[in-house]
Amino acid sequence: MLINVTSVRVGNILEWNNALWRILKTQHVTPGKGVACMQLEMRNIEVGTKTNKRFNSSEKVERVVLSQRDMQYLYADGDDYHFMDMETYDQITLGSDMLEHVLPYMLPEMQVTVEFHDERPLNVRLPQAVVLEVVECDAAIKGQTATSSYKPGVLETGAPIMVPPYLESGTKVKVNTETGEYMERA
Incomplete structure (x- = not known):
């Protein structure tokens, strides 16, 4: 096309x-x-x-026109990631090189779309936004809330993210999977 x-x-x-x-x-x-x-x-x-x-x-x-199948991410085994087809319960294994753009936002049991070209898996797509927990972030500095500055944080998947200064560790946030940016509190 x-x-x-x-x-x-x-x-x-x-x-x-x-x-x-x-x-x-x-x-x-x-x-x-x-x-x-x-x-x-x-x-x-x-x-x-x-x-x-x-x-x-x-x-x-x-x-390239790709066929799409809804799958569930099951678990990681070294550099291999295992997925299960939600209709047939067939399982496939994909390498980390194919998933480098989605790994920072993927958790076990997450629903994803796997795209196939002639029955060969080529791509994994996540939803536009996912809810993840901020497990680590700096403490808020008094008076910092008046500005629109952000502070560094770490998501439960280990991915870095910039979050507003009022957020604390343990807060669930909605993250844009295309840009990796904070969207809102969940």
């Missing part, structure tokens, strides 16, 4: 140069002079190599 390159999002799978590529980062660049472009950081699914490619913002790219 041909789509405009400005519609490409992190986690999409593209077919480019006769290979399948997972999008790791996107950046829309608008120079002062010249044509706007999209900077894409991609990883080849077969070989594992990374590349950065600039596309003119008016270009079209081939997005």
Whole structure:
């Protein structure tokens, strides 16, 4: 399916140069002079190599059509992560290289969507927002609430996050899984 390159999002799978590529980062660049472009950081699914490619913002790219199955994340075993199909109860194992963009927000028993291309799992998608507990954060400083500053914290998955100064350890928060940013208290 041909789509405009400005519609490409992190986690999409593209077919480019006769290979399948997972999008790791996107950046829309608008120079002062010249044509706007999209900077894409991609990883080849077969070989594992990374590349950065600039596309003119008016270009079209081939997005691979993937079938989706709802699955439940069961557990991790070293670098292997086990998932179960919610309809057939079949289990699959995926490597950590395929999950690097979702690992900071994934907990056991979480419902995820696994995308397949010709019965081969290629991608894992999380919901837009997940609820996680802040297990560690700095103490609030008196008078700091008047500003819109944030303080560093750590989620229960070990991922770092910037949270408002009034939050304390043990608070459940809603996190945007695409950007990794704090959204609101849960």
